[in-house]
Amino acid sequence: MxxxxxxxxxxALPAMGWASGGAELPSFKAxxxxxxxxxxxxxxxxxxxxxxxxxxxxxxxxxxxxxxxxxxxxxxxxxxxxxxxxxxxxxxxxxxxxxxxxxxxxxxxxxxxxxxxxxxxxxxxxxxxxxxxxxxxxxxxxxxxxxxxxxxxxxxxxxxxxxxxxxxxxxxxxxxxxxxxxxxxxxxxxxxxxxPAKLVRYGLGVKVMLFLLVFAGLAYMVKREYWRDVH
The missing domain is CATH 1.10.760.10 (Cytochrome c-like domain)
Incomplete structure (x- = not known):
């Protein structure tokens, strides 16, 4: 609690004194x-x-x-x-x-x-x-x-x-x-x-994308094999 x-x-910090004075902010990418x-x-x-x-x-x-x-x-x-x-x-x-x-x-x-x-x-x-x-x-x-x-x-x-x-x-x-x-x-x-959990998510996201790419390749190969038998 x-x-x-x-x-x-x-x-609530912005309301407690972290307010910007209206200055133009620079760009930043983490x-x-x-x-x-x-x-x-x-x-x-x-x-x-x-x-x-x-x-x-x-x-x-x-x-x-x-x-x-x-x-x-x-x-x-x-x-x-x-x-x-x-x-x-x-x-x-x-x-x-x-x-x-x-x-x-x-x-x-x-x-x-x-x-x-x-x-x-x-x-x-x-x-x-x-x-x-x-x-x-x-x-x-x-x-x-x-x-x-x-x-x-x-x-x-x-x-x-x-x-x-x-x-x-x-x-x-x-x-x-x-x-x-x-x-x-x-x-x-x-x-x-x-x-801090962003680091875990980023690492997990890469693994998931690699898995999906491999799975998509296998699914495509199965599809080709299936339709070859049909035709």
Missing amino acids: RKLIQACLLA DLSNRAALQRGARTFVNYCVSCHSAEFMLYTRMAQDLGLTPEQVLANMVFNGGDINQTMRVAMAKEDGAAWFGKAPPDLSLAARSRSPEWLYGYLRSFYLDPARPFGVNNTVFPDVAMPHVLVDLQGTQTLHEGHLKAGSPGSLTPGEYDAMIRDLVNFMVYLGE
Whole structure:
């Protein structure tokens, strides 16, 4: 029951402050067949997101199995809160502290790609700009007046907003192309995070299609043999 209630609350996130500011969203197509991209996205997620956001619907053991990682790799490189690999992606920060620091507790990200969309996340993570009027000195064209600081600024660099358009400011440690690729991998992982069963369905779908092709070939051969006897 507790998980069901959490899922319902997460589905209501758009009404609770995840609203878009009307900015045009870029195109994005998830590729859950790219295991390497999912692994890179998982690395970025645990290093930059789980410090504030939880993903309480995802077990580390399930992620390791789905992404082709060993339990030892996950435990050594992805579990940072002193827990074990059999736990979900919980955040160490108390919700009360998050609410005090950011105005509201950072939401769980298990269903973020489903409650919004991959395009929204992809656009949001690339659209922070300098705004001295905001508490953390940044704003976002996709999510105006966002309470979240730009945690990836050292990688992306800064941006400024001029007449509705984002302009590059000081550079980060990644080139624009490298940063864009990193965000694509991150959002790709968050799409997987929202529905891990997709990987199972995709694998099963390929097997079913192969079976149907073989069955169709056998059925055609039987048909030819049958009608040859009739004629």
